[in-house]
Amino acid sequence: MEEVLKVANSMGAWITAAPIVIIALVQVLLYYRQIYHAADAVNLTREQLSQAFRTGMVTSIGPVIAIFIIMVGLMSVIGAPMAWMRLSVIGAAPTELTAATLGADAMGVKFGGEGYNLQAMAVSWWTMAVNGVGWLLLVGLFAHKLEDLREKVGGGDTKWLGILSTAAMIGVFGYLNSRNIVAMGGPLVAAVTGGIAMVILLQIAKKIPQIKEYTLGIAMLIGMFTAMFF
Numbered sequence: 298m299e300e301v302l303k304v305a306n307s308m309g310a311w312i313t314a315a316p317i318v319i320i321a322l323v324q325v326l327l328y329y330r331q332i333y334h335a336a337d338a339v340n341l342t343r344e345q346l347s348q349a350f351r352t353g354m355v356t357s358i359g360p361v362i363a364i365f366i367i368m369v370g371l372m373s374v375i376g377a378p379m380a381w382m383r384l385s386v387i388g389a390a391p392t393e394l395t396a397a398t399l400g401a402d403a404m405g406v407k408f409g410g411e412g413y414n415l416q417a418m419a420v421s422w423w424t425m426a427v428n429g430v431g432w433l434l435l436v437g438l439f440a441h442k443l444e445d446l447r448e449k450v451g452g453g454d455t456k457w458l459g460i461l462s463t464a465a466m467i468g469v470f471g472y473l474n475s476r477n478i479v480a481m482g483g484p485l486v487a488a489v490t491g492g493i494a495m496v497i498l499l500q501i502a503k504k505i506p507q508i509k510e511y512t513l514g515i516a517m518l519i520g521m522f523t524a525m526f527f
């Protein structure tokens with residue numbers, strides 16, 4: 298395992314991973330600049346933009362903590378450069394961990410366990426890369442067509458489009474959360490307490506509007522920490 302980590306954390310691995318992370322960072326900066334151009338076009342004020350950024354920042358705290366914990370585990374097996382690169386591009390820590398584990402299973406060894414050699418790590422790396430190709434290609438080839446599809450389905454009716462978009466989001470998040478709802482133990486506790494916390498916080502926000510933009514992030518943290526104590 299020591300030999301594996303020596304190669305996984307080598308300068309060559311860092312040099313290989315860095316360009317992709319840099320591209321992701323440049324994209325973030327370009328989006329950030331584009332946001333201000335779009336804001337001027339739709340008459341959004343700088344105060345509204347700042348409020349949106351604060352909301353997004355607080356909301357991201359819960360998911361980021363979970364991703365960070367899994368990233369530390371990945372770093373201890375496949376090295377810091379690959380974990381850094383994969384989670385910078387994809388950000389789905391459980392998916393990346395599952396892919397790396399499946400790669401080890403294909404070699405007949407336990408992920409990070411006895412027999413996990415350079416060949417097994419290479420298969421884990423390839424499995425993680427191939428696993429992410431599908432949705433990256435789908436987004437690159439078809440994402441620009443989705444708005445046209447949404448307009449055709451909505452028929453130009455703004456109210457119907459609003460209902461359609463809301464229903465789609467409820468369906469997506471409901472599906473993602475379904476495994477927590479049917480599971481026993483920590484996941485179920487996190488889902489239930491997070492939902493209850495959100496309802497309570499929304500009621501509080503009616504009297505204290507200043508916390509409204511932070512309610513989702515706070516509810517996520519409450520659910521996560523309650524599950525940890527459970």
